[in-house]
Amino acid sequence: MKQIISKKLLIAFIALSSWIPANSREYPDSLVRYLEIAAKNNPTVLQRFNEYQASIQKIPQVGSLPDPELTAGVFLSPMEIVNGNQVADLRLMQMFPWFGVLKYGKDEMSLMAKAKFELFRDAKLQLYYDVQRTWYDLYKIQKDISISEKNIEILKLIEQLALVRFKSASLENRGISSQSPATSSVSSSSNSTGSSVMQTMGAGQGNSVSSGSNQSSSMQTGTMGSSSAAFSLADIYRIQIESGDLENNISLLKNQQISVIAQFNAYLNRPVTAPVYTYENITRDTLEFTLLSVSDSMLTHNPMLGMLDYEKQSIEARKRMVNRMGYPMVGLGLNYSIISKSAGAMGTADMNGKDMVMPMVSVTLPIYRKKYNAMKREAEFLTSATSQNYQATSNSLESEYYQAVQLYQDAQRRIILYENQFQLASKSLDIMLKSFATSSAGLTDVLRVRQQTLDYELRQVEAVADFNTSIAWLKRLMAYSQTV
DSSP: OHHHHHHHHHHHHHHHHTOOOSSOOOOSOOHHHHHHHHHHHOHHHHHHHHHHHHHHTHHHHHTSOOOOEEEEEEEEEEEEETTEEEEEEEEEEEEEOOTTHHHHHHHHHHHHHHHHHHHHHHHHHHHHHHHHHHHHHHHHHHHHHHHHHHHHHHHHHHHHHHHHHHHHHHHHHHHHHHHHHHHHHHHHHHHTOOSSHHHHHHHHHHHHHHHHHHHHHHHHHHHHHHHHHHHHHHHHHHHHHHHHHHHHHHHHHHHHHHHHHHHHHHHHTSOTTSOOOOOSSOOOOOOSSOHHHHHHHHHHHOHHHHHHHHHHHHHHHHHHHHHHHTSOOEEEEEEEEEEEOOTTOOSOTTTTTOOEEEEEEEEOOOOOOHHHHHHHHHHHHHHHHHHHHHHHHHHHHHHHHHHHHHHHHHHHHHHHHHHHHHHHHHHHHHHHHHHHHTTOSOHHHHHHHHHHHHHHHHHHHHHHHHHHHHHHHHHHHTTOOOOO
């Protein structure tokens, strides 16, 4: 009966430990879908895009002429002049900046708009990376929960096996205890039979030795039975302790899962409690480029470096504009005087009451040079600051690149290692379970091997997730356009 129960539990245990869902659930959302939602709804990305749109609107502002100035004056009492009475005076003036001021102003704003667009690209690429990184973190947590729950089920099966061993040891112990008095009575009756003193002495000596050996064997067997029962009971307690630790770990993981889900939904700009789906298993991504090409592309296509480069070019355009602003502005205008006829006009009759039109030219005199000199020094300081910022950003990207490469190579190595370790641990576990079912192996060895198997399974999952995260990191550094 014991062997039948043990075999059934062993079959159930092996089936559970190697269980893979036959029909994987079709989730309504995927990682690509989440990236699309984040790109359309993320507030930071939308903010950067609106800032870029706003910067474009500055181009026509600085590239247009100043508004013309119209001045009108009306005489409350017409002023008497030679050819009549002047009633009103109208003046229209248009100022023209020096040649190149408007052009360089437009260049500056166009380059600043391109810098804003690079900021928008950087925000979008960073969002893609954050969504993928958080999604893989959530996947690792959910797989950890799943493996821990499976481990609890396996511990329950092992506990049932331990109970069978405990009950069997108890029954054997009871059977040995009940057979001991019968053995003593048989030995005693054999000692009392014989026909002569020599036979009695011989029989007494022989049976005395036999009785002593039987009693010793009975005591040893009883001790072994009680030790086996106590050992099985201790195994049950250890299993319950392991189950309690796993349940506590699952609770901690579920709390962490809630926090990660809230962070993930924040990237998508949706309710923090919205469900997030992950795959049952993920496959390794592939890096379509060599690591050297990633480094080269990072320094030429990274949006932060592009933003700083456009910003530096815009400052150079501003410097040229400031130089032109130091020259005079020319104004062209027209003055129109309204004149009414006067009886006492001293001029000829043809000129009496005739309106006057007077072309006008005005020129600004930029004699206060301090502001122009200050504007030039400001542009020079900004150029120097931008160059230093470019170098600092380049150094930071290179450092980040080596961190991503380290994660990539380390995860690649761990994937191969843990795949082999998991296969070996699984084979060792199958052997240990069969030995445990036949009472030839202890629970300590079974639990140790089982724990190694689960650890390698979880580490294998984490290695694949870290590998995919490192690829997303490298693509983010080189500004590789995702599928979205």
